[in-house]
Amino acid sequence: xxxxxxxxxxxxxxxxxxxxxxxxxxxxxxxxxxxxxxxxxxxxxxxxxxxxxxxxxxxxxxxxxxxxxxxxxxxxxxxxxxxxxx
Numbered sequence: 001x002x003x004x005x006x007x008x009x010x011x012x013x014x015x016x017x018x019x020x021x022x023x024x025x026x027x028x029x030x031x032x033x034x035x036x037x038x039x040x041x042x043x044x045x046x047x048x049x050x051x052x053x054x055x056x057x058x059x060x061x062x063x064x065x066x067x068x069x070x071x072x073x074x075x076x077x078x079x080x081x082x083x084x085x086x
Contacts, residue, residue, distance in 0.1 A: 028076070029047070029055070031074060031075055032055055032071055032074075033045055035067070035070050035071055035074055035075070036057045036067065039057075039063070039070070040061065040063070041059045041060050041062040041063070042057055042058075042059040042062055043059035043060065044056075044058045045058075
């Protein structure tokens with residue numbers, strides 16, 4: 001399964017947008033959400049997108065590299081595609 005992570009970053013708060021593949025199950029999405037929620041600095045987690053296939057993580061001091069690594073270990077493939085303002 002391919003999982004893509006888009007990272008949008010400001011100086012203080014920033015968003016991380018995680019996109020699951022279309023063949024992902026609700027169980028995988030739930031697992032990725034749990035990983036995001038327990039990460040330090042996360043203020044909110046929401047599903048967005050036309051098909052509800054994007055997980056938007058907002059917060060201050062969220063370590064995008066560590067979050068990507070955790071998703072890779074527990075859910076599947078993940079990649080940071082871009083870093084920029086939220």
